[in-house]
Amino acid sequence: MAEWPPMTHAHLSLRQILVKIQSVAQENGLEKPVLAVFDLDSTLFDVGPRFEKVLLDFTLQKSFTEQFQEFAEIFQNIKVIKGDWGLKDVVERAGRNHFQKNKIDELKVQNFRRQLTEFWTEKFFTNEYLEFDVPYKGATQFVHSIAKTNADIVYLTGRDQHRMGPGSQKVLEKWGFPVQSPKQQLVLKPHKDIDDALFKRDWFQKIDSQKYSQIWFFENEPVNIHLIRESSPHVNIVFFDSTHSKKAHPPDDLPWIQDFYWNEEE
Ligand SMILES: [Mg+2]
Numbered sequence: 001m002a003e004w005p006p007m008t009h010a011h012l013s014l015r016q017i018l019v020k021i022q023s024v025a026q027e028n029g030l031e032k033p034v035l036a037v038f039d040l041d042s043t044l045f046d047v048g049p050r051f052e053k054v055l056l057d058f059t060l061q062k063s064f065t066e067q068f069q070e071f072a073e074i075f076q077n078i079k080v081i082k083g084d085w086g087l088k089d090v091v092e093r094a095g096r097n098h099f100q101k102n103k104i105d106e107l108k109v110q111n112f113r114r115q116l117t118e119f120w121t122e123k124f125f126t127n128e129y130l131e132f133d134v135p136y137k138g139a140t141q142f143v144h145s146i147a148k149t150n151a152d153i154v155y156l157t158g159r160d161q162h163r164m165g166p167g168s169q170k171v172l173e174k175w176g177f178p179v180q181s182p183k184q185q186l187v188l189k190p191h192k193d194i195d196d197a198l199f200k201r202d203w204f205q206k207i208d209s210q211k212y213s214q215i216w217f218f219e220n221e222p223v224n225i226h227l228i229r230e231s232s233p234h235v236n237i238v239f240f241d242s243t244h245s246k247k248a249h250p251p252d253d254l255p256w257i258q259d260f261y262w263n264e265e266e
Pocket of ligand 1: 039041042043
């Protein structure tokens with residue numbers, strides 16, 4: 001991939017964003033609230049722990065012990081780090097030296113990769129494993145601070161209702177995110193095969209923007225950001241710099257944040 005251009009993104013700290021939202025809310029009163037929309041995976045929630053739990057459970061299966069015991073070393077210190085995307089980044093980093101050092105038969109490595117991918121795909125996108133997600137620093141408090149301004153809060157996710165609906169609701173409640181009021185809504189895809197970016201684009205186009213004094217959207221995936229920016233230019237977008245598919249460059253002229261922790265002194 002070509003080098004990304006030097007970063008010249010707008011400097012707007014999280015605290016400045018919050019102050020902006022608070023002052024807009026104050027000016028517009030109850031009639032025209034702010035709408036704040038948050039993506040879940042890799043924006044409010046770090047999915048690394050869920051990822052690691054799926055890998056651990058793969059090694060606990062009987063079939064792993066029987067067929068792949070020589071791969072166990074790979075999993076001993078396996079870690080999902082910032083920027084990892086999908087299974088490949090994590091396992092290839094952990095396994096590369098091991099496969100070469102131990103001269104493991106290529107066919108066996110292929111079989112191992114196939115079975116791991118199948119297991120991971122089957123488990124990662126399920127209600128059952130969502131409880132291992134952990135919010136990024138300050139995320140819960142930040143969403144509460146915005147909700148306190150009478151803003152409408154929407155959690156807009158590429159997760160689908162069938163496989164991940166109840167688990168998403170549960171994990172938001174577990175970590176104390178505001179989800180109880182009618183002004184707070186979780187929006188999931190009705191079907192897993194719908195494209196994430198198109199789903200989110202269409203959602204933004206369908207809402208009644210006139211109801212709101214300002215609309216904000218916090219998202220980690222550049223593909224989604226570029227599409228929504230183009231189709232709904234009135235939306236204030238904040239790029240959450242965690243990990244993404246690398247299918248598009250991150251926006252270099254929008255605010256970037258890496259956590260939801262703000263310093264009152266800033
Ligand atoms: Mg995401």
